[in-house]
Amino acid sequence: MSAMITVKNLIKIYKVGSEKVVALNDVSFSIEEGEICCILGTSGSGKSTLLNMLAGLEKPTRGEILIDNQRIEKMNEKRITRFRQKNVGFVFQSYNLLHGITALENVAMPLIFRGVKKKKRDKIAYLMLAMVGLSKRVKHKPTQMSGGQQQRVGIARAFAARPKIVFADEPTGNLDSRTTIEVMELMVTMSRKNKRTLVLVTHDRDIASYADRIIQLKDGEIISDIRKDSKNDEKIITYAVDSHISD
């Protein structure tokens, strides 16, 4: 497998007044194509900053970000937007669906930007919604849906344009535990089925357990990078259960 994402010596420093806050301090890692990777960390650990930079929404202070062998930190806004359009899907904590339009239109949105004709994109959007179990809700607007349903629309949207990478930022942050399980399983299944790279950002260890690999951040630095294989599979699960009990 080749590296889909490579991060080298990434540094991000915010200036707050006259003080400098180091959000990321020399972070390096790479994520393989098709990998489901979780970036785990508490609030303030720098995980959201990292995600924003991977998605090209923020520029690093120093360091390199290679996605699909392209230096995205060097791209201008126009190019990075085009890059996201072609390569990246998003799942947000607060779903970020457009309220004025139907579920179908929301899912079709990334396809509109790609210039796909209405008939074709509606068909794709319908199939995506059917895949997430919402075939009967295509004409509903987000406001007429539960949080879980909205997030499933969000997932359908993220995968609709067949992006190489899907970024998910606290995707279950607003959901109850039962729905969380549904949504996580759906997301992981979709990634595996479509062989997409999934980068998950969360503070929740339970969520992290769905990933093949967990990169844990603390104060802007990587403190652990655990790849789940057959050997330590059980160990991680135990670890996750432990933390669940202790919560």
Place this chain on the structure above:
Amino acid sequence: MKFIDIIRTCLRNLTKRKIRTLLTVSGVLIGTSAVIVMLSLRVGMNIQITKMLSEWADLTLIHVYNWGRWDADDDIVPPDLDDSIVKSFMSMDNVMSATPFYTNFQSGFQIAVYTADGWVLMYTPFIGVYMDELENFGFRLTEGRFKQEGDPPTTILMGPFAGDYLQSYIYENEYLWSEWGYDEETDTWDILSMPIDDYFKEELRIIPLTMGEWWQADLSVIGSKTAPNLEYDEELNLVGILEASPTDWEARNGIFIDISYMAGLIKAYNELNPDNRYEEFNGVYNNVRVRVDDMNNVPAVEAEIKAMGFQTSSFNEMRENMMQQIGTIQMLLAAVAAVSLLVATMNITNTMIMAIIERTKEIGIMKVLGCDIGKIRLMFLGEAALIGFLGGAAGVLFSYGLSFIINNFFGQALMGMFMHSGGDEKISISIIPPYLVLLGLAGATIIGMLAGLYPAQRSIKISALSAIAHE
């Protein structure tokens, strides 16, 4: 992103906030219709003034005079208004014809007609012209033909009223009034129904009036059954009757005669009346008339003639003066209209800024999902343009309504401000030609786009990051 999808998005966003769209569109409607109606008044009044003036006078006619040097400061001393100068007028661009128009020699000679009562005099004025130019000059015939090559110099044409007099003399005793085409009910004369068979067979003689007083000549001629036996008389060759021109009063009554033949008549008269002489021709005319092919070319031709040092007058000049007067008033009204359009433009800008503030999150999401920033700008520009277009379209329709009301209820009153007009007939002073409709639509759309420029620029500066920030 396809263009059709951008239009769809614009429409969806506009219909989502109906009241605000409606109000903004209404602003454009008012501005557009104000401008269109102002312009339509200009078009309409121009047409009305032209129409009214052309009922009074010929707008394609230029009178050329030579009164010598107009004032001492004038550099240009005009050349004599002679045949060669008239020819040079004829060769100017857009000039159809030119001819001297000599009307001073009115009563020196008269035409005698032989009727059942013996000889009578017609008492009609002579007009000396280039007979060969009458057709080019725009005269039309009701009877007969124009002068042709080979016709003797005594060939004449009569104005319509002169023709009528002739008829009345000939038939006075043979027909009852009712048979002349007099309609008692309407109290009108139908000239054309009069019998005219014998027009050109009649013996017409031109005779001098001795002593320069026509009534004295009468004594020896009127009532005589035999041909006048005078020192000078000549038989005339009438070949045609001209059509009545509503704008040329002189020509209605007149008898057209070749100006060179007229020069001979004056000479003959002066020999008969040594104590009462007319000024003889020395090949120089006082008044030359120039016919221009189109009203709009009159100013250029007039300027060219003036540049030669001559004085000119034309009704077109009068028309332009009137239009200038009206123009001043319209400028004021147009300024009001322009202000209302300006307010409408600012209103669009305001609406669009509001829309962008409201949709900050939406714009952010679209950016994160990979919508090109150019397309986002286009979306907002399109929305503003669409508001402009809708307002323009509604404004055009509204203008037609306003125009209808103005024409039906205020046309008379408004037109009366500028010129006397009688009757209760509807006067269309507001006319909306198709190009004004196009101008309204295109103008409003462009104004909408201009109004959307700043908001659209603002929309692309919205940070994508703000959209995915946790709530």
